[in-house]
Amino acid sequence: MKLCMIGTGYVGLVSGVCFSDLGNNVICVDKDQAKINSLKKGKIPIYEPGLEELVLKNYKNKRLSFSTDLKDSVRKSDIIFICVGTPSRKGGSGADLSQVFNVAKEIGKSINKFKIIITKSTVPVTTGDQIEKIIQKTNKKKKFSIVSNPEFLREGEAIRDFVYPDRVVVGTNDIKSNKILKTLYSPLISKGAQYLNTSRRAAELIKYASNAFLATKITFINEMANLCEKTNINIEDISIGMGLDKRIGGRFLRAGPAYGGSCFPKDTKAIINTADKFKTKLSVIKSVIKSNDNRSNLLLSRISKLLKNRLKNKKICFLGVTFKANTDDMRDSSSLTMIPILSKKGAKVSYYDPTGHKKEFNKYKNVSFENNIKDALKKSDLIVVHTEWNDFKSINFKSYLKGRKPIIFDMRNIYSPTKMKQQGFKYFGVGR
Ligand SMILES: NC(=O)c1ccc[n+]([C@@H]2O[C@H](COP(=O)([O-])OP(=O)(O)OC[C@H]3O[C@@H](n4cnc5c(N)ncnc54)[C@H](O)[C@@H]3O)[C@@H](O)[C@H]2O)c1
Incomplete structure (x- = not known):
């Protein structure tokens, strides 16, 4: 089939390359333009395990192409995502x-024959x-069908999730x-994979309801951790x-x-x-948002307590700053709330992330990126394990x-408290 993905970000690129791999x-x-130019040169704009190989393979065999010309691409395709x-x-x-409505207008001007137009973006009912x-408006004689086909892939596992979806x-x-x-x-x-055909509005809501439910699960266990x-x-x-x-x-x-x-x-x-808008109360989700907004402050006050409320000139090392492992995505990562506050309170923050330096911290003078774990840990008073990268799971703290003996605050509970204490570290996790 002839497909066109409009928007070549995490979802458009991953689903586009996987569809091309399916023939x-x-x-x-x-x-x-810069993104499309670099993709044409084989440079992948995001960190996603396995993506580069798949893009190169399908670009080479000419089933996958890149363009900035929306009109021409829509005309050449039968299904538009x-x-x-x-x-x-x-x-x-x-x-x-x-962005969605701008694209819709552009598509409207480009329809030359029957098209299936699909929202893969997460959009409200x-x-x-x-x-x-x-x-x-621009196609009085209806030559199109609008379908909702929400995407459930997770960054870091995107290809597997796309190819083997539930x-x-x-x-x-x-x-x-x-x-x-x-x-x-x-x-x-x-x-x-189970194939589920619903009404368009139901498909739109399934996506939001699923994300809200997963966010609720995370928030629920975080609150249980407070009680523990x-x-x-x-x-x-x-x-x-x-x-x-x-x-x-x-x-x-x-x-x-x-x-x-x-997403969440x-x-x-x-x-x-x-x-x-529809005059309905979603009080559970409202409390989830409130509780989650509070979580970073709660963890910040633990950091402060661990340092005896004296943050000025304290050296704090963050291991990982992305919102989760196996992605370079910084959108709404809790490190974006925590690090600036620590820096404003006078702490000196160094961080290491396997996906490299993050421009989001450039404006904070007390925040520096280190090229490797060893340099990031240097002279630290407190080490914060923020992201669960595999790279951190077997760090030899003793040799580094x-x-x-800095304090270690493991926000992901990746180390054994017993072993850390045996090695003489002041080690703290969450909810234990
Ligand atoms: N990232 C995820 O893990 C994920 C998972 C499931 C669903 N979603 C949903 O999918 C949608 C896309 O998310 P994303 O993370 O891929 O976004 P993204 O920001 O990574 O990518 C969006 C891309 O669209 C491009 N774009 C914007 N306007 C355009 C236009 N007029 N013409 C052509 N390109 C245009 C941007 O330049 C950008 O490259 C969102 O609605 C998101 O909620 C995301």
Whole structure:
């Protein structure tokens, strides 16, 4: 099939390359000329395990191409996926749909024959209806079908998640579009993915409801960790004990810093906005947002306590700053809340992340990136394990620290408290 992905970010690039690997001809379009130029040279703009090899392979065999020409790409394709960003509105809580609507207008001007136009971007309920109206303006004789096909991939596991999804949700009442999409996804269905055809609005809501539920699970276990700290219980026992119940499941049940990333924070806020619009209360999700917003402050006050409330000139080393491992994405990472506050309070923060220096910290004079773990740990008074990268799981602190014994605050509980204490470290985790 001939496909076109509009927006070549995490979702557009990953799904585009995976579709091409399944034998389709795919054009990945982006308005960012520099991004498209570098992709044409084989340079991948994001860190995503396995992505580079797959892009190079499919670009070489000419099933995958890159373009900034939206009009031409739409004309050449049968199925158009809208994969642009839907960030939170500036100063507001709803999703900013300007990128989606701009793309819809452009598509509307480019339709030359029947097209299936799909939102893969996460969009609030009724966005499909609005896109349909926009495109209808320039296409009175309906030669298109608007479908919702939300994407559930996780950064860091994106290729695996795309190729082996739990489910493929296709929101459309149009029998022809549904049939075509079922064929497009048939290689994944034959590997075990459930194919679910719903109404367009239901598909839009499934995505938000799923993200809000996962954010709730994380927040729930983070609050349990607070209780465990007060009652001398190990949160790991609680996570395992709860997770073994198949009705609950163990995933997204590990205590840590506030949830962050490009999806949960904006999507939980956007679903509240949708509920407000439809005069419905989502009080559970509202409390989740509040609790999560509090989490970074709570962990900051623990840092402060560990340093006896004297942060000035204290050297704090952050191991990992991305919102989770195996991605370079910094969007809404809790380190973006914590590090600036520590720096403003006079602490000197060094950080190391396997995905390199982060421009987000450039404006803070007391914050520096180090090229390796050893340099980042140098002279530290406190080490904060912020992101669960494999690179940190077997650090030989003894040899790196050469007899020094800084405090270690492991926000991901990746080390054994017993072993750390045996080595003489003042070691603290979360919820244990
Ligand atoms: N990142 C994830 O893990 C993930 C997972 C599932 C769903 N989603 C959803 O998918 C959508 C995209 O997310 P992302 O993380 O891939 O975003 P992103 O910011 O990484 O990529 C969006 C891309 O769209 C491009 N773009 C914007 N306007 C354009 C236009 N008019 N023409 C062509 N290109 C244009 C931008 O230049 C950018 O490269 C969002 O709605 C997001 O919520 C993201």
